[in-house]
Amino acid sequence: MPFQQFRPAVVAASTMSFLLLGTAGVHAEEPAQARSAPDIAVTKVMRHLDALQKISDANNGNRAHGTTGYQASVDYVRAKLDGAGFTTSIQEFEFAGKKSWNLIADWPRGGDSGKVLMVGAHLDSVDTSPGINDNGSSVAAILETALTVSAKKVTPAQHLRFAFWGTEEETYIGSTHYVNTLPAAELSKITAYLNFDMIGSPNPGYFVYDQSPEIARHFDKYFTAKGIPTEPATALNGRSDHEPFLAKGVAVGGIFTGSAEIKTPEQAAKWGGTAGEAMDKCYHLACDTPANIDRGALDVNTDAVAAMVWKLGVRP
Ligand SMILES: [Zn+2]
Known part of the structure; x- marks a missing residue:
């Protein structure tokens, strides 16, 4: 079996609350560089995309729900997070007669256990594609952000939790399962x-x-500083893992x-x-490989992920 344990994420969350009480006093040890948002090298992010492509190549060209490619993707990301000192857990669920898993990673160092910043990306592809832009790009960006939290020995103001969702491509099944099985008391701790x-x-x-106008304003400030104008992401409404959180008022x-939208003049x-x-x-096609990535966009957007984790979670 590919996984070491099968444990609902909510168990990890309640364990965390206990552990966090003991680490409240370590803030003074935080190195100075941890206070400013990191500039993450895109080469590190691309390495994860190459690894996900290799997994796809070895598993019939995809990493879809119910496949060995998806299991191998979970194993890859989990090993990186375990190696960096995250507390990882697997939440199992079933869809269309096949098992799937959400991978949840909690940063055990510091943070107000009553305030949880969650950052997520779906880890599955469709069955016709290796899924490197969709959604290896975000998996790699939030994974490398998490690894940077570890490398900088960050003691965040809020508890940091990273989620890698299963079965998003079948209408965000994994994230819906997580939200619907999370006790109300745990859900109410999620600040964003x-x-x-x-x-x-x-x-x-x-x-x-x-x-959320407040969160949108923080992102816009980041992109404005880079000289990049933005537009609202309306094409994604009702189409990804934020929906179940939104439905619960998070x-x-x-x-x-x-994705498939045509760029206007x-x-x-x-x-x-x-x-x-x-x-x-190459949306949902076999050509969604590392060659399908705009490295400039991935670079600026990975740093946007990190900037927002720092802005909302590390030093609000
Ligand atoms: Zn997607």
Whole structure:
């Protein structure tokens, strides 16, 4: 079996509350560099995408629900997080007669256990694609952000929890299962859920979720400082793992670089790229490989993920 244990995420969460009480006093040890948001090297992010492509190649060209490719993807990400000192847990569920898993990773160092910042991305692909932009791009970005939290020995103000969802491509089954089985007391601790689903599209747009004006404002400030105009991510409404959180009244935010939507001349004028072409011409296709990634977009968006984790969770 690929997994070491099968344990509902809620058990990990309640264990965490206990453990966190004992680490409240370590803030003084925090190194100075941990206080400012990191600049994450895109080469490190690309390494995870190459690994996910290799997993796809070895498993019939995809990492979809109910496949060995999905299991291997969970194993890959979990091993990285375990190695970095995260407390990981697997939440099992079933869909269409096949088992699947959410991977939840809690950062055990510091943080107000009553305030949880959650950051998530779906880890599955469709069965016709290796799923590197959709959604390896976001998996790699939040994974590398988590590894940076560890490398910098961050003692955050809020508890940090990273989620890698199963079975999103069948209408966000995994995240819905997580939200619906989380006790109300645990759900009420989640101060915000940040979702990432396709952030390295080859003909990229820069779209910001607009459900929470406050979180959207923080993202816009980041992109404005980089000279990048944004638009609301309305094409993603009802289409990713933020939906079940939104339905329970959790503040949600995120960014998106576009899928099959056609880039307009106005968008090409402000963002570059090719007008009249899809933002991701390989959306859900076999050509969604590392070659389908715009490294510039992935670079700026990975740093946006980290900036928002720091802004909302590490030093609000
Ligand atoms: Zn997706």
